Amino acid sequence: MRPFCIAGILLSALSTALADEGMWLFNNPPVRQVKEKYGFDITPEWLEHLQKSSVRFGNGGSGSFASANGLILTNHHVGSGMIEKLSTPERDLLEEGFYAKTAGEELKCPDLELNVLISIEDVTERVNAAVDPQASPEDASKQRRITIAGIEKESDEKSGLRSDVVTLYQGGAYHLYRYHRYTDVRLVFAPDVKAAAFGGDPDNFEFPRFCLDYCFFRAYENDEPAKTPDFLKWNPAGAKEGELIFTSGHPGRTNRSVTLAQLENMRDDAFPYRLEQIFRGEATMRAWSDRDLENARRAKGSITGIQNGRKALAARLNGLLDPAFMARKAESEKAMHEAFSQKDEWKKAAAAFSKIRKTKDSSKELESRLRMFEGGDAFGTQLFGIARALLRAGDQRVMEDKMRLPEFQEKERVSLELDLFSDEPVYKNFEVVKMTNALTFLCVKLGATDPLVKKILAGKSPADRATELVMGTGLEDVALRKKLYEGGKDAVAQAQDPMIGLARLVDDEALRLRQEGEAAAEVIEQAHQSIAKARFALQGDSTYPDATFSLRISYGTVKGYEDEGVTIPAQTTFGGMQKRHDGQGKVAPFDFSSEWEARSSSLDSDAPLNFVSTNDITGGNSGSPVVNQRGELIGLVFDTNAPGLVSDFAYTDVKGRCVSVHPAGIIESLKKIYQADRVIAELSL
Amino acid sequence: MRPFCIAGILLSALSTALADEGMWLFNNPPVRQVKEKYGFDITPEWLEHLQKSSVRFGNGGSGSFASANGLILTNHHVGSGMIEKLSTPERDLLEEGFYAKTAGEELKCPDLELNVLISIEDVTERVNAAVDPQASPEDASKQRRITIAGIEKESDEKSGLRSDVVTLYQGGAYHLYRYHRYTDVRLVFAPDVKAAAFGGDPDNFEFPRFCLDYCFFRAYENDEPAKTPDFLKWNPAGAKEGELIFTSGHPGRTNRSVTLAQLENMRDDAFPYRLEQIFRGEATMRAWSDRDLENARRAKGSITGIQNGRKALAARLNGLLDPAFMARKAESEKAMHEAFSQKDEWKKAAAAFSKIRKTKDSSKELESRLRMFEGGDAFGTQLFGIARALLRAGDQRVMEDKMRLPEFQEKERVSLELDLFSDEPVYKNFEVVKMTNALTFLCVKLGATDPLVKKILAGKSPADRATELVMGTGLEDVALRKKLYEGGKDAVAQAQDPMIGLARLVDDEALRLRQEGEAAAEVIEQAHQSIAKARFALQGDSTYPDATFSLRISYGTVKGYEDEGVTIPAQTTFGGMQKRHDGQGKVAPFDFSSEWEARSSSLDSDAPLNFVSTNDITGGNSGSPVVNQRGELIGLVFDTNAPGLVSDFAYTDVKGRCVSVHPAGIIESLKKIYQADRVIAELSL
The missing domain is CATH 2.40.10.120 (Thrombin, subunit H)
Known part of the structure; x- marks a missing residue:
């Protein structure tokens, strides 16, 4: 190339x-x-x-x-x-x-x-040839997936080696990797x-x-x-x-091809938000941990995890707050934009930068609600996760498989049930601490007078509401979870469990936000594909892919x-x-x-x-x-x-x-x- | 009464x-x-x-x-x-x-x-009689101060007891307390x-x-x-x-007479802000403390203080987030407003509630910048405090005494110099940690693209800028501080110290914000005095004062x-x-x-x-x-x-x-x- x-x-x-x-x-x-x-x-x-x-x-x-x-x-x-x-x-x-x-x-x-790489073959032309240039993005993606699966299967059978087609340069190239497998x-x-x-x-x-x-x-x-x-x-x-x-x-994953607008969003919104959540979570959990040796044992894993996240994120935010770093990114993006603007076939790529910026800018409120309600940051407990899984399993499993949310499709059934029926202990006193913290965070970020926030608090303070929900639920009992899961939608509907009640209260809004969020992500992904195509046409493999x-x-x-x-x-x-x-x-x-x-x-x-x-x-x-x-x-x-x-x-x-x-x-x-x-x-x- | x-x-x-x-x-x-x-x-x-x-x-x-x-x-x-x-x-x-x-x-x-209370005398009428009802608020306040001082002096001389006039019900009553003193x-x-x-x-x-x-x-x-x-x-x-x-x-101080608008401001803005600062400060300082026993020794006092603050503030915020609590406050305020509205002379008191709300609402941006630049939350270090004190001492001490900021007037000179020349140790590695944290917090709260924030960072990341400032300053040296203080405005102007440079960079804006903030506080104080007067006329001492x-x-x-x-x-x-x-x-x-x-x-x-x-x-x-x-x-x-x-x-x-x-x-x-x-x-x- x-x-x-x-x-x-x-x-x-x-x-x-x-x-x-x-x-x-x-x-x-x-x-x-x-x-x-x-x-x-x-x-x-x-x-x-x-x-x-x-x-x-x-x-x-x-x-x-x-x-x-x-x-x-x-x-x-x-x-x-x-x-x-x-x-x-x-x-x-x-x-x-x-x-x-x-x-x-x-x-x-x-x-x-273990895998040891034996050979690499460039299969870009074969993959691209199989895709109808007139096809819609969805159809093209499907044709590509089928072609790649065929190449992998053929290579596997012929060579006896594990064969993976790797997508490089965001779709600029496809290489077939053959591994010796131990x-x-x-x-x-x-x-x-x-x-x-x-x-x-x-x-x-x-x-x-x-x-x-x-x-x-x-x-x-x-x-x-x-x-x-x-x-x-x-x-x-x-x-x-x-x-x-x-x-x-x-190396597992890098995001070096994100645009300036995405970096700015990370710097101004996504990272500060996550760090704020981490700081309050860490201080709250450590304070609770210090109260009691048994608390300390229960919270140790959560605290270690959150500390690792804090260090990594704080260092990254400091990097993004380096004006020189952002200026370099802006300069290189400007040059790319100018280059793309010179050819008609790259006009879409040139426009993609502002498309991404517009989408990120207009998604701020969406993202802040999405993190809370679908991401679950507003609830912060194992028990809420279980309640939602049971509620959705009931709702989804009466639907045709392909119409369900991916995590409730048949192919995910084993891992869903493994999670749902795990006998990982649930410590209710720790759950109260985490949920009080999460509900307070919800109030702070979305405002105590937000209509859905008011419904969630149900007229109580975060601490009282968290206590009522955690102490009132029976979902720490794996047998009850099994019963409700097997009983399906009706059993879940009849359960008077307050945590399931909470999951139901927010579910319409959470699912609506998820759909909106996925639509915004799709717009950004397509914009990136335009950029990647133009960039690869310009640079080829003169540089390294993510x-x-x-x-x-x-x-x-x-x-x-x-x-x-x-x-x-x-x-x-x-x-x-x-x-x-x-x-x-x-x-x-x-x-x-x-x-x-x-x-x-x-x-x-x-x-x-x-x-x-x-x-x-x-x-x-x-x-x-x-x-x-x-x-x-x-x-x-x-x-x-x-x-x-x-x-x-x-x-x-x-x-x-x-x-x-x-x-x-x-x-x-x-x-x-x-x-x-x-x-x-x-x-x- | x-x-x-x-x-x-x-x-x-x-x-x-x-x-x-x-x-x-x-x-x-x-x-x-x-x-x-x-x-x-x-x-x-x-x-x-x-x-x-x-x-x-x-x-x-x-x-x-x-x-x-x-x-x-x-x-x-x-x-x-x-x-x-x-x-x-x-x-x-x-x-x-x-x-x-x-x-x-x-x-x-x-x-x-130690003091033991011997007697209480109601001197409300004497105090009020000395104040010209036509006087401006400033003059009235001055007349009152002089009268109170006179009453105290007279009682002290006559009784040989420590005599303090206590302002009760926000000025609704004045009582003379006489104490035996040990x-x-x-x-x-x-x-x-x-x-x-x-x-x-x-x-x-x-x-x-x-x-x-x-x-x-x-x-x-x-x-x-x-x-x-x-x-x-x-x-x-x-x-x-x-x-x-x-x-x-x-009991030292309560704020039970603040209005609903002020409570809402605490709930939605002031407390979440302070808690966010506390959470990040605590997590950051504990992480640094865990790195080293000497760090732990240096940070111990700061961490204990911040933990005490976190507990108190988190509990208070949880109370404010109790909808039932806020509903009771709203109801009692509504009743007061209705009562005040029934008499012409209380119209000002009735209007005071919305005046306070309007002032709080329109002061949000002011408050967020005030905390950062005049409050010093953006810098979070002993060294910045010293740099600012030296800068301002130089600027203020050439002015007529009464024109100076209160903390630089002659009556405060001893305590200013005590602070400024304190040999309390300055740990530069701890200062870097605190300043990196504070500068990051500044970027997060006011945005990395705010013009003054950009000037403060001077093209560097928070960590690099903090390191440059803390390592570059010589203000940990008490002798240098004395020299600059004694040298006055010129010596400070000639000092090439980067921390003084930073203090100078933000000082115009900080002082402007302070003036604006004091004006807003005065509006609120006067509104409270109207409420207190009407309330006391209605209730008298049928209840207890703050x-x-x-x-x-x-x-x-x-x-x-x-x-x-x-x-x-x-x-x-x-x-x-x-x-x-x-x-x-x-x-x-x-x-x-x-x-x-x-x-x-x-x-x-x-x-x-x-x-x-x-x-x-x-x-x-x-x-x-x-x-x-x-x-x-x-x-x-x-x-x-x-x-x-x-x-x-x-x-x-x-x-x-x-x-x-x-x-x-x-x-x-x-x-x-x-x-x-x-x-x-x-x-x-």
Whole structure:
């Protein structure tokens, strides 16, 4: 695919070849950019080896082969779901860690699929040819879906490989990815979680950092360790400051193609709203948690989740509030608009920017009501969710399948029932706190005199109304839920449950808002498709597409940064970790396991632990190998620092950094703390 | 003063004789109400004894005489400022507690004044007669001030008593209060703070409660214990559930006469704004505090303060969001408006309600900008406050004294310089966190594209701008502040300090907003004076006036309540305290002193500790005695529960409660834990 260029100014405005930006496709790597900036040649052989050494985790993460016998390195936090499932009441593998001293002790994961990318084929023409250019958007979309499914099925049958067609550049290109699939995956080694997630939430998204966020699995085939001739040699010396390095992994999703109007909406409305909700939720839940140890136990998960969200969102909002960042976006959009305006066939694309702005501007009230009533922010409880699901299940299941809301169609029945009949505990005192908070938030945002708000409060204060509803409902009882679900619309209608009453009270308005919201989203999606088409016609694949959980390569260098006038060095050490442990009074989340305490004196305090680099990554890159120019593993990606969280909508290398575990830290801990000689012996150092 | 009544409906609508409401004047006690509801006669003798047994603490609290030798009971939290001042580096009296085993060991407070009310004289006519009815509001106000000062001076000289004219009913009446004054006050006994403030912030404003929030002082005259023939006998049996009881104390301030429009403004704008600021401040500061033990130490005071504010404000907002509460206010205001409309001379009062509404409605944008720029919410740091004070001091001190802003006039010079040259530490890393948070809040509330906001950010993100300003300023240096202050306007103008630059950037707008805000406040104040005049003409003193830190009596009963469907008993015990201690893992703020741990097994676990009652109290009542019909002390007020916090603008007894320490709890702890026999021996039990 060749770029079709109109003007010099356009190229530079649209170009993304600044700094170390880009999550590049393996069949369109940043050869020119890396050559120009660093003088290094990315050869096809170098690239193929890296590709075949890279592993995709089906649960949303990345990894790499560390030996010819299927040994795989990834993050502890990528593996932790499996580690938890492999634990027993007698043996908590998260707390204790795990080490298979023999091959026989390696623990088979119940449901983990790994993929290794074997080949990529451009099927854009085949997909586009199958779509009638005169078809309506709906018909075109359907024809495209059918064609893609056919290509995948044919490839799957012919190659025996997992075959996925990936939509790139918002529909500018379609590539067929063929993966080798491993379904027998076993746990080989995991450090204890205190070391893996040292610093917990306080250190999350921060740097300096001291996490041994790694673990090892092994791919098996026919009950034998898989033969994996493509694997990464390790270089425990790591990379020097300024040295060119690469990551190879599976970034999940980015939104770099959203328009200025959408960014402004996030900055002025969506993010402030969500943060306001998070701040009040966090303060309220922590206050309740502080009242009682049992409260603390009940609220712990919710608080951890909300804190992670607060950090990520606050960092992103700070990025959007950077006028320089927004000015760059405005400039590049202006250039695009000018370019599109020069050809009649792109007039629709040129008009799409203002169409999106108009739609966002006119949807503000809709969005604020939608979040409350259909999004459920006004109610904030498990019990309301259950009540609404029962009400809607009753209403929807008497309808023809295809006329129902998607979540009530037959294909979703199993997961709906799994949710609805889950025996996850419902803590009524916590529900009252959450619902009081949510109802107060509703009053604050929509006004206490809004007619629907008044009906919801039913003449009571938020606290009294929440108490009445939560204490009055019986929906914490799974048997009652089953009865009402099975009894259908009539049973639900006859139930005198106050929470179902509330769900019924708001349901017409909630569904109306949902429909309106979906219509607005469709307008925006179509506008984006126009832009993407014109943009791709102009640029082709001279740049990288938004992330799609497909394999990407990024480049960068090891590099510290300045923060609050302080220079943050690029690398941390075991000595620094010990200092942080001591400095924080040795208490959670800065504590060590007893095994660690007993052996930590033998650690080399100068051995490197974590480091930062300028590579362009995002969620899904967790577990990605970091390699040097010789293709040697010199790091293991596990996080982004807070300033780097804006990578969702733009790359930044001022303070934004990719955070990785250093291989020397892995080896030092394997040797001195965990004495996992069998793992070390297998590595190619 | 006789009420002038127009119609029956008016009396009932304006009457406040519902439930146990009222902070009544001692020269106009609720004789009729108590007789009608409880059949008890408040006699002049009974009342005088209670009055003369009641003590006002100059630092804002209440107390009572507990012996004929000047022994005084009050709250630990009323005395804690003194207890802290009496501590030495070697002897922390808050942590250790204090017990003077002999008279000689009693510790003299450096600066505590106590007052005991001796007489009240109505001087309304004298004050009103001195004011020219044709005078402008400003002149009238001046004439009144001069007259009041004259009355006070004359009484002081004649009686030798401290003489204060108290403005009641928003100017409906003026009473001259004469106090016996004690300036030699000594600390006799204080429990350790772990027992006094058991449960800390998590239990603040909550019930059940387990606080030994008491301590003892002694009034001295001529270096001898004061002779105080009026003192309260104690009844360790306390009061039974439902028994009529009274409090006698000094409620500081209530806002029960604000109009519906003002309440709606609080509900819809002022409180949600302040809570939003509190929620984000609390979450942000706690997150920073969790990062580091030193951070935690630096942020502790700020976090405790903000948590106290959150609890109080959230409870008040919940009260305002109770539609029934607002409906009652609307109804009573409607009745007042109708009554006022019937007489020509009250037309101005009748019109005042809509005048206030119009002013509040049209001031919304003004208020939101005023809070940010003049209130300083946009900057949120000590350093900005210092920069602004230096800038304004330079500008103002070249002006004629009376033309200056009040805080820069000569009479305020000492306290201004005390503030400005305080060696209170400035933690720059904490300042960056607070300023980043404040600048983000500014962007969220006023919009990132507001012209002044853009100038403030100066092309940077909130985090980068905050870092630049805080790290760039030198104002943490007290010597530099002194130099700039002494150098005056020119020195400040020449200083290249970025924080002073910021203060200068916003100062014109801030001062303009302040002027506009003061004009709006004046309109509202004058409208209130019209209402108060008409209301007093109608009602006279048939009801109680808003609180004014003068002595008041309230009545009520010991009474539990329902919360979240749970019955909360009226009384707690030592057994309950032990259970809470154990249940919370025995850690702060639920921990005991080692002395307590060693001796607690001897405590009677059934002995009562705290109890709730329906008495109408507010801030300033802390330390008030609770007495039974025989005038015996059966409690010591120390808190309001959360639902009672709406008492600022309305009495409620649904869940709102006054929280007191039980005398049996005081005696039990004095005996068994502190072995303070000398104190017990002096009490009249």
